[in-house]
Amino acid sequence: MPYAYETDGAAIYAESFATIRAEAELARFDPLDEQVAVRMIHAAGMVELAPHIRFSPGFTAVARAALEQGAPILCDARMVSEGVTRKRLPAGNEVICTLHAPGVPELAQEIGNTRSAAALELWRPHLAGALVAIGNAPTALFHLLNMLEDPDCPRPAAIIGCPVGFVGAAESKAALWADQPVPCCVVDGRLGGSAITVAAINAVASRAE
């Protein structure tokens, strides 16, 4: 006897988002940020993510405006760049991940850091006005913050800072939240990761639910 289940993608989304809005504590978010938070919770499958999500004032508006003006999206991992839904992007925006670019392993060796961190050095020509999305490596977020201590380093428009894990994730996101070099979105503590980060990008890219 075959299993019967909901097979309509639009109905699945609608029911999912309704469940999240019924169960999650979302009242503290402004309406633009709320849509982003809902999609991040959806990707995580946990309404308990809500209290960990933080937006600096104006994050979603600033990040969306950047994409509408054609800003590239700079990602620390292929799982992030691959997850971006291209048809949601408002300006055919470029989605860039330099992690596997030639020279990155050698550069990592040279600067004494991870490949994830070294790959950000290749972001410099694209960084001005970009949407940065770090969904994997705490070392990438720390390295970005150190790059931005140099006033000559180009400024991104906004940063999604959601690295995940047990070493440096909480610390790097706390540092981003304390510094706030540009408007940012973080998931505090250990939680985060590529799926939540992709959800934030896709929600910023389009208001469609």
Place this chain on the structure above:
Amino acid sequence: MPYAYETDGAAIYAESFATIRAEAELARFDPLDEQVAVRMIHAAGMVELAPHIRFSPGFTAVARAALEQGAPILCDARMVSEGVTRKRLPAGNEVICTLHAPGVPELAQEIGNTRSAAALELWRPHLAGALVAIGNAPTALFHLLNMLEDPDCPRPAAIIGCPVGFVGAAESKAALWADQPVPCCVVDGRLGGSAITVAAINAVASRAE
């Protein structure tokens, strides 16, 4: 003043896994499965994942043997297939995701299901002895179970069933766990997703930590 942080990838892994083993309830897992569970918890950034992870007896041994014999890995989403660390694979295994293959949207229309489910129809020539990894769509897992109700459908070697979310995720994984058509690994309830699924694949592929 630049931030100081751990920049050695191997040290980060070692400290992460030590933290997980200190904090998570892992005693009920056999040693092979425990390594897989640790990596899944690592990807999620939450030791609270542990009680939700289930392995049928022999899952890790069976799935690893399949990969050592050259089995392909069939993934429901590009975020899953992209996340697999190629150098961990024991036999240069093929990693296949058919979601964006030509004809899938039309097939979805024809069978009245999602593209994620329809894409599995293109798995049939690769399915015998494969490692299946479903990390996104509950409809894909339900459709697989329905395909396997046909005794003429080729059997995979093992199934990682970790779709995530609020509609059908818990139900499809409960169905897999009840049916157990082949050895399987599931994360019960709403939790799951591409990062956890990729972690399970990468842990099955190699014992290296």
